[in-house]
Amino acid sequence: MKDIYIHPTALVETEEIGEGTNIWAFAHVMEGARIGKNCNIGDHCFVESGAVVGNDATVKNGNMLWEGVTIEDGVFVGPHVFFTNDLYPRTRWLPQTRLRYAEDRTWLSPTLVKQGASLGAGAILLAGITIGDYAMVGLGAVVLKDVLPYVLVRGNPARASGWVCQCGKPLKFDHEITVCATCGLAFRQEDGSVRCLDGQKS
Amino acid sequence: MKDIYIHPTALVETEEIGEGTNIWAFAHVMEGARIGKNCNIGDHCFVESGAVVGNDATVKNGNMLWEGVTIEDGVFVGPHVFFTNDLYPRTRWLPQTRLRYAEDRTWLSPTLVKQGASLGAGAILLAGITIGDYAMVGLGAVVLKDVLPYVLVRGNPARASGWVCQCGKPLKFDHEITVCATCGLAFRQEDGSVRCLDGQKS
Amino acid sequence: MKDIYIHPTALVETEEIGEGTNIWAFAHVMEGARIGKNCNIGDHCFVESGAVVGNDATVKNGNMLWEGVTIEDGVFVGPHVFFTNDLYPRTRWLPQTRLRYAEDRTWLSPTLVKQGASLGAGAILLAGITIGDYAMVGLGAVVLKDVLPYVLVRGNPARASGWVCQCGKPLKFDHEITVCATCGLAFRQEDGSVRCLDGQKS
Secondary structure (H helix, E strand, C coil): CCCCEECCCCEECCCCECCCCEECCCCEECCCCEECCCCEECCCCEECCCCEECCCCEECCCCEECCCEEECCCCEECCCCECCCECCCCCCCCHHHHHHHHCCCCCECCEEECCCCEECCCCEECCCCEECCCCEECCCCEECCCECCCEEEECCCCEEEEEECCCCCEECCCCCEEECCCCCCEEEEECCEEEECCCCCC | CCCCEECCCCEECCCCECCCCEECCCCEECCCCEECCCCEECCCCEECCCCEECCCCEECCCCEECCCEEECCCCEECCCCECCCECCCCCCCCHHHHHHHHCCHHHECCEEECCCCEECCCCEECCCCEECCCCEECCCCEECCCECCCEEEECCCCEEEEEECCCCCEECCCCCEEECCCCCCEEEEECCEEEECCCCCC | CCCCEECCCCEECCCCECCCCEECCCCEECCCCEECCCCEECCCCEECCCCEECCCCEECCCCEECCCEEECCCCEECCCCECCCECCCCCCCCHHHHHHHHCCCCCECCEEECCCCEECCCCEECCCCEECCCCEECCCCEECCCECCCEEEECCCCEEEEEECCCCCEECCCCCEEECCCCCCEEEEECCEEEECCCCCC
16 A cells, blocks of 8 residues: 555546655646656646656656656756757647647657756756756756756856755865765766766766 | 537636637636637646637646737747736835826736747746747747747847747758748748748748 | 635635735645735745745745745735745755755745845746845846845846836936936935935835
């Protein structure tokens, strides 16, 4: 018997929700969506058929996770983040566009948010983007390119402006190796990318 | 008898909805709003009295169409686009502002989105703006000026960064006349504006 | 007996709502939230435990007021403004972050929006910010620093771009003292800050 909380006003049309997950008020999870264990899906969220959320994720209020969006384990999706899945969006009821949308889903560009990453409030992700492990997207950033693991990006368009630890705090690299002043994890920076030297993934 | 779908959780207070239109979950369409035929109004949308939507439009989730906003036929409104209708917004309960809001609607600046245009996710439109036929507003763009037909705009503030076809794909002009590589429509660029040479409107 | 309107679809779990206030459709006001008199809380809003709204405030649709957010009297919160309360957000279900979120609320950075200020549609406020009396935040502005009274800010990141009156209209300073052409209030500019010379609060 699964310990799932679904608010009385929420609409949940999928069976694929892991134990310990909460779905809050006025949220709508469609048939064919998949949500893992111990997640929070905030008020007024919409999770479309084909969207996937891993375990231990926080999806704050007002998010819309479309078909093609994959949220891995331990991700933080801030309030009202903007996901997209179509680089050339048009209404599909025009004669000029019906062919494109009638085909198999070649119009769809997927989005992948990898383990432990955070997306700040109101961040906007172009369709087709990958956000690396534990990366952090600043509030309101407009992300047009992939973001590497542990990178902080900010601005419109979003640009790298530092590194962050798995715990969320900034990392400083005076040398090739650094230790997070907050949580003690060790990292190595090499050729512009950062990896964790401790046991936790990547 | 009209073939309209209204989700059981939606609130629809207007009679003026065209056949073939769907109103999805937790949406609220007020009395005095008008919506045409074959439209999709997504979850959590709000359509205020005085807002107008034409035929064949797609209004993705979480949009708020205020009084003064007109969406023409075949428009795509991406998720969570921001419309506004007041250039100097204040609460109307202050003594300093009551006079302004008590008058006839001189405080209201209308917005017009013309036939076939697309507004990307999280785009923001200053009150008083017109978006031209088949124009495309990039995701997260902050639009402070009118946008001409077939123009793609991006950034904050939004600036022109190319041309798009009626089908949504980019147009390249090596000469005064070009043909869309995707759908074959022909266009002429003249004095900085583009028009379609085929039968479809403008 | 209090004259409060709560839409039948709204969820209101607090007793602390002042008379004359309206709570609209699909809004959710949690236990422990406080809202003053004569306010409008629009459709699809979320007001969390610990959020505070003063009197005569307009909170347009789709706003999320988190714990730590204080909205003073007479504030205008435009559609879908983004508030935040955590500078280093992570999901709290990761081993790496549990310690931080288990502690007392040291992770929480409060936001204060002072009397009569306006926040434009889609504006984004970094956690820990104060918006001064009657200041105006332009639509889509990303506010990373405090905003002084009567200042208009715009852009990403937001920068000062003028002054506004209590009534919302722009103020021009040709000299140290000016009078609003719309409503007649007088102001003095001194050392980069503006104050009102008339009886109404600062």
